Amino acid sequence: MATEAVALVEGEEPGGLVFHPFDQFEIKPLFGEIGDPVSWYTISNATFWMAMAALCVIGLLVIGTRGRAVIPSRVQSAAELVYGFVYKMVEDVTGKEGLKYFPWIMTLFLFILFSNYLGLLPLAFTPTSHIAVTAVLALGVFITVTVIGFVKNGMAFLGLFWMKEAPLFLRPVIAIIEVISYFVRPVSHSIRLAGNLVAGHAMIKVFAGFAAIAALSPLSVVAITAIYGLEVLVAGIQAYVFTILTCIYLKDALHPSH
Amino acid sequence: MATETITAEEALAVHGAEAAGPGMPQLDVSSFPNQIFWLLVTLGVIYFVLSRFALPRIGAVLAERAGTITNDIAAAEELRHRAREAETAYDKALADARAEANRIVAETKAQIQADLDTEIEKADAQIAAKTAESQAAIDEIRESAARNVSEVARDVAREIVAAFGADADAAKVDAAVDAKLGERA
Numbered sequence: 463m464a465t466e467a468v469a470l471v472e473g474e475e476p477g478g479l480v481f482h483p484f485d486q487f488e489i490k491p492l493f494g495e496i497g498d499p500v501s502w503y504t505i506s507n508a509t510f511w512m513a514m515a516a517l518c519v520i521g522l523l524v525i526g527t528r529g530r531a532v533i534p535s536r537v538q539s540a541a542e543l544v545y546g547f548v549y550k551m552v553e554d555v556t557g558k559e560g561l562k563y564f565p566w567i568m569t570l571f572l573f574i575l576f577s578n579y580l581g582l583l584p585l586a587f588t589p590t591s592h593i594a595v596t597a598v599l600a601l602g603v604f605i606t607v608t609v610i611g612f613v614k615n616g617m618a619f620l621g622l623f624w625m626k627e628a629p630l631f632l633r634p635v636i637a638i639i640e641v642i643s644y645f646v647r648p649v650s651h652s653i654r655l656a657g658n659l660v661a662g663h664a665m666i667k668v669f670a671g672f673a674a675i676a677a678l679s680p681l682s683v684v685a686i687t688a689i690y691g692l693e694v695l696v697a698g699i700q701a702y703v704f705t706i707l708t709c710i711y712l713k714d715a716l717h718p719s720h
Numbered sequence: 721m722a723t724e725t726i727t728a729e730e731a732l733a734v735h736g737a738e739a740a741g742p743g744m745p746q747l748d749v750s751s752f753p754n755q756i757f758w759l760l761v762t763l764g765v766i767y768f769v770l771s772r773f774a775l776p777r778i779g780a781v782l783a784e785r786a787g788t789i790t791n792d793i794a795a796a797e798e799l800r801h802r803a804r805e806a807e808t809a810y811d812k813a814l815a816d817a818r819a820e821a822n823r824i825v826a827e828t829k830a831q832i833q834a835d836l837d838t839e840i841e842k843a844d845a846q847i848a849a850k851t852a853e854s855q856a857a858i859d860e861i862r863e864s865a866a867r868n869v870s871e872v873a874r875d876v877a878r879e880i881v882a883a884f885g886a887d888a889d890a891a892k893v894d895a896a897v898d899a900k901l902g903e904r905a
Contacts, residue, residue: 484744489751502753509754512762519766523774530777532785545778565771573766592745594752595759660746 479674483667487591487660507587508595515576515589523572544572548705555709559716566606567712570599571705578659578697582690590700591659593652600652603708611715622718651707658700662693873897 491498492505500506522544526537534542548571552564574590581588589595611619623640625633666689673682745751877897878890 487745489745489748489754500751500754502757504754506751506754506758508751509758512758516762516765516769520769520774523778524769527774527777527781530781532781532788534781538781541774542778542782545775545782565767565775568770568775569763569767572770573763589755589759592751592755594746594755598756598759656746660744 479671481668481671483664483671486587486663486667489592508589508592511577511580511587512573512589514580515573518576518580519572551706552709555706556713556716560709560712563610563712567705567708570603570708571701574599574655574704575698575701578701579694581659581663582693582697588659588663591656591663593656596652596656597648599655599704600648603651603711604648607708607711607715610712611718614716615718619715619718622714626719647711651704655700655704658696662689662696665689666693870898870901873901 489500489506489508490496491500492507492510498504522537523541526535526541529535529538531538545568548568549561549564552560552567556563577588577590580586581591611622615621623637623644625636625640628636666686669682669685669689672685673679874894874897877893881893
């Protein structure tokens with residue numbers, strides 16, 4: 463980030479390169495002048511792209527499956543593929559008891575997946591590149607999972623931190639480490655997702671900035687293409703990672719004994 | 721991180737070309753309420769749509785498909801079973817027909833043999849009757865021939881005697897002829 467800040471500074475040098483890698487993440491009102499205040503109810507570009515993600519989800523899973531065909535159409539087939547993928551993930555990681563929470567996990571997965579992929583469209587805004595969004599997602603998972611853990615297991619949930627296999631004198635130490643790592647979960651959970659997307663999107667902009675130099679522009683195009691390909695992978699993988707971590711945390715809450 | 725943000729902010733402040741704002745829009749706390757509010761709305765909408773419409777529908781479709789496949793497999797199994805049964809029945813019918821045919825052939829053969837035997841017997845009897853009849857006719861012819869011979873012999877002897885000019889007694893000539901014939905016979 464330091465280099466990016468420097469780049470931003472350098473970008474303003476007269477005759478030099480112009481880099482604005484972070485302009486794409488600005489929250490702007492969708493209607494009205496740029497610089498208008500963004501209050502909590504303002505319809506912003508974030509609102510618009512979240513709505514697009516929701517529409518894509520509806521398009522794929524509701525409109526795509528309206529035929530209810532035993533022999534599916536292509537879109538229905540894709541919807542069933544996503545359904546089966548997440549369903550199997552939840553079932554494999556958390557077991558049968560976790561299937562109750564399948565709609566929530568599906569919601570998270572689809573929202574992140576479509577936000578990530580829609581964010582790869584040129585000029586698009588990526589809601590999941592904002593820590594505010596990913597932190598709410600991760601904290602939501604963290605709080606929900608903790609509550610489920612205590613409701614389902616009572617105080618036995620604290621056994622998650624008490625390693626019965628470890629030697630007795632090590633257990634308190636391990637317990638402290640486990641507690642710290644437990645509370646770090648939402649931090650890593652949210653920053654991993656936002657960080658990956660910010661890095662990729664910013665990098666594309668930086669390479670795009672180099673295109674201003676004629677000699678470098680072919681290289682710049684190649685680099686943008688390569689990073690774009692990488693970002694396509696990252697978009698899917700990060701949605702998957704966020705979801706499977708959610709499943710793992712849920713499994714810890716349902717079966718706290720190691 | 722904070723220092724870097726300040727650096728960026730300072731940079732913007734110094735150059736003054738940009739609208740005022742922090743280096744990373746992600747850290748602009750003033751935009752948080754907006755994002756969080758709309759995020760919650762979006763998640764709520766997606767969850768509502770998924771849990772009310774999409775997921776039950778897809779689950780039902782998948783279950784229906786699984787059911788259809790199971791039923792189809794069971795039906796195929798049933799049909800195969802029936803085909804095997806039909807084949808067994810066919811084989812049995814074929815064997816029965818063959819046995820029946822053999823029986824009929826044997827029966828017919830026996831019938832024909834019996835008929836043949838009766839016919840042969842009848843024909844034998846007829847032949848015997850005809851033979852006896854013919855024998856009788858032959859005997860009669862032979863007898864009549866013998867009688868004719870003696871008559872002709874008498875007539876001839878009488879004529880010969882007459883030709884010799886002797887006035888022979890007819891009764892004597894007949895007796896002599898008969899005696900001669902009787903000698904030879």
